Amino acid sequence: GENVEQHPSTLSVQEGDSAVIKCTYSDSASNYFPWYKQELGKGPQLIIDIRSNVGEKKDQRIAVTLNKTAKHFSLHITETQPEDSAVYFCAALFSSGSARQLTFGSGTQLTVLP
Amino acid sequence: DAGVTQSPTHLIKTRGQQVTLRCSPKSGHDTVSWYQQALGQGPQFIFQYYEEEERQRGNFPDRFSGHQFPNYSSELNVNALLLGDSALYLCASSFQGGYTFGSGTRLTVV
DSSP states (O other): OOOEEEEOSEEEEETTSOEEEEEEESOTTEEEEEEEEEOTTSOOEEEEEEETTOSEEEETTEEEEEETTTTEEEEEEOSOOGGGOEEEEEEEEEEETTEEEEEEOOOEEEEEEO | OOOOEEEOSEEEEOTTOOEEEEEEOOTTOOEEEEEEEOTTSOOEEEEEEETTEEEEEOSOOTTEEEEEOTTSOEEEEEOSOOGGGOEEEEEEEESSSOEEEOOOEEEEEO
């Protein structure tokens, strides 16, 4: 099955700096790559996603890049703010016929220091 | 527009007991997936229901079972609870792609 690896597991940045989180996936049949933010006591919240036919997507301070050949995708947060502090998860959706499975990375604890 | 609703939010069960968790999907979504999230880890896929049938299953024992109703809502049942089943159980609904998660049910097995 699909395997998603995520790095780093923890990341501390100064307010206003950029943060980058990287993921790799194993199954070339995966075609959808969402990123989720999870705050304490809450479920994961979708913040941005990218499909396999697109190389880059941006939404204000957040961007995601995808390298299908290398099976890498990354989350970039610019001008970080204290409210960006949370756990971030990458995920990959495997689709084959009627089968659908969203596999998550292990998460990155992002701390933005004021 | 209500998102994904899960109930209960918290519960405590004794080892060996059985538990049922419930999920109402986001309006317009027809597919429900269940995940188990242990403390400090990413969500692990349990199974997915579509058109009232289990479409895909992760690496979980048969003690974990589910059901989807005609209104697309779903239940997760866990039998013979083990201490290791203590976790946050997340439900996600989807329709042709994007997954929306509920806030989860925190299950503690003592």
